[in-house]
Amino acid sequence: MKLSDKLLKKHFEQTPYQRVAKEFDVSAKFVGMIARGERKPVRGKGLLIKERLEEIIRHEESNHLTTI
DSSP states (O other), X not given: OOHHHHHHHHHHSOOHHHHHHHHHXXXXXXXXXXXXXXXXXXXXXXXXXXXXXXXXXHHHHHHHHHHO
């Protein structure tokens, strides 16, 4: 893979916050506030976002354990 291809892939790849924001039609900033605990969702879209972030973490942790 050429250097330019690697740079393009890296710089145009979305962050997890951006992917979740797009999925729920909210801003990445809002997703970040939930992830950092600055907002405490108890219902609605905010709670669904929190649950989705937790699901992503569980998935990442299970993948990490299988590669050790």
